[in-house]
Amino acid sequence: MKQVLEGNAVSESTRLHLDRCLTCRNCESTCPSGVRYGRLVDIGRQVVDEQLEARGIRRPARERVARWVLREGLTRPALFGTALKLGQMVRPMLPAALRNKVPALSKTAEPGQWPRTEHARKMLLLDGCVQPAMSPNINVATARVFDRVGVQLVVAREAGCCGAIRFHTGDHGGGLDNMRRNIDAWWPHLEAGAEAIVMTACGCGAMVKDYGHLLRNDPKYAERARRVSALTRDLSEILPDFADALHARAGAVPRDGRRVAYHPPCTLQHGQQIRGKVEALLTGLGVEVKLCADSHLCCGSAGTYSVLQPELAYRLRDDKLAKLQATEPEAIVSANIGCITHLQGGTETPVMHWIELVDKMLG
DSSP states (O other): OHHHHTTOOOOHHHHHHHHTOOOOOHHHHHOTTOOOHHHHHHHHHHHHHHHHHHTTOOOOHHHHHHHHHHHHHTTOHHHHHHHHHHHHHTGGGSOHHHHTTSOOGGGGOOOOOOOOOOOSEEEEEOOOSSHHHHOTHHHHHHHHHHHHTTEEEEOOTTOOOOSHHHHHTTOHHHHHHHHHHHHHHHHHHHHTTOOOEEESSHHHHHHHTTHHHHTTTOTTTHHHHHHHHHHEEEHHHHGGGGHHHHHHHOOSOOGGGSEEEEOOOHIIIIISOOOSHHHHHHHHTTOEEEEOTTTTSOOSOTTTHHHHSHHHHHHHHHHHHHHHHTTOOSEEEESOHHHHHHHHTTOSSOEEEHHHHHHHHTO
8 A cells, every 4th residue: 555655556456455455453453553554444445446447447347236236235224124035035046155144034033122111321322234134133132231221222213324334345435424424313312411322233333433533524524523433332341331230130141152152353352442341241141251262363254355255254254163163152152243144154053142142141
C-alpha cells in the first residue's frame, strides 16, 4: 500500500494480494507501534481498485456480480430473509460451498418470546443484517438475559446494516450512508436516556466503535458519531457488571454446555482488543471453558471472505475446527454470527452464541 501511494505501478497481483488478506487484525494485536492496519487496508483497497479501473482493468464479471450480490443482498434483512428461506427449501440441491452457508430449517426454529416487561433502565440493541434470519434466537436470548437483570433492550427499527459489508468491499460511500442512517435511528433513544448500544455480533461492534473516526470530517454527523461510538458496547463488556445477579439466577448447566470450546472472533480479540471476558463470565456460571491451540488465529469467516476466497477460508476453518474439537467439547461457542455459521458448516458439534448458553442457564 505504501508503494502504491508513493506512485509505484499497480497490478492485478497487487489487488489479489490485498483481497487475500483476512483483515483479521491479528497484526494490530502484535504490532509494537500500534499501527491501525484495519483502517489502512480499507483505504489501500479502494485506491488500488480506483487506479486499476482508471486503466480499464476491471474485476472479472463473476467477481463483480458476487460483490454486488453481497452488498445488496446481505445488507437488506427482508430480502436476505426471503432468499434464505428459498435456499433452505432447496438446500440439498445446492453446491457444497453454498450449502454450508445455509443452515437447515431445524437450525433456525422459531425463537422464544421477546420479554415484554418495562424497565427503567434501557439500552439499544442492533438487530443486524443476517442474524435475525440465520439465528433469530441470539437477539431474543440477549433480550431475555438483560430482562432478568433489570434492563430493557430496545430495537430501533429504522436501524439496519452497520456499514461493514459495504465499507469493507470498497463501497465507502454506501457504508457511510448506512452509518448515518443508524445514527439518525438511535439518536432519539440516546437523547431519551438509553445507556448504551449493545452489540451481539462483534463484527458489527468493531465497525460501530469506529463511526467517530470514519465520520470525523462530516460536519453534520461528526459529534453524534463520536457519542455513538463511545456508547457502543459488546455484550461481554456489559454483563460482567451484572455477574452477581446472573450467578444468583443461574441454574444447572445445560447438557450441551457443560464443557465448551470458545472461539474468540478476530473482531472481538483483535478489532476491539477484548479478551478474557467471555471465558470469565461463563466460568463464573459453572461452565468449563476451553480455548484451543492458536486461539488467536482466524477461523476463515472474516465477513464476506469465506464467500470471495472460499479455498483459503475452508482451509482455515478445518484447521480451526480440528483444534477446537481436540478439547472434546459438548458445544462450541463464539460471539459473531459469521464465525458461528462458518464453523457449523464443518461440524456436527453444536455451534452457538455464548449468550444462548447463558439464556439456557437462566431458564
